[in-house]
Amino acid sequence: MKLNLQLFAVPFRRTSKTKKRMRRTHLKKEAGEFLTCPKCGAAIRPHRACAKCGYYKNEDVLHIKKAEEEK
Ligand SMILES: [Zn+2]
16 A cells, blocks of 8 residues: 655744744834934934924925914
């Protein structure tokens, strides 16, 4: 009788908690880069207009109206 079995490499032992955790210490999301807006000082992403004051490269590109100006 011929058995048509395919043999695979099988882990000798289950990976321990410590080994698994040691491996996963490198799996983390990096914090994005942030700059401070020169106009209002809020944290902004580089190459993007400031969400608070709408300024990019000292130019008002979003024309966000402030609550104080509307009154
Ligand atoms: Zn700003």
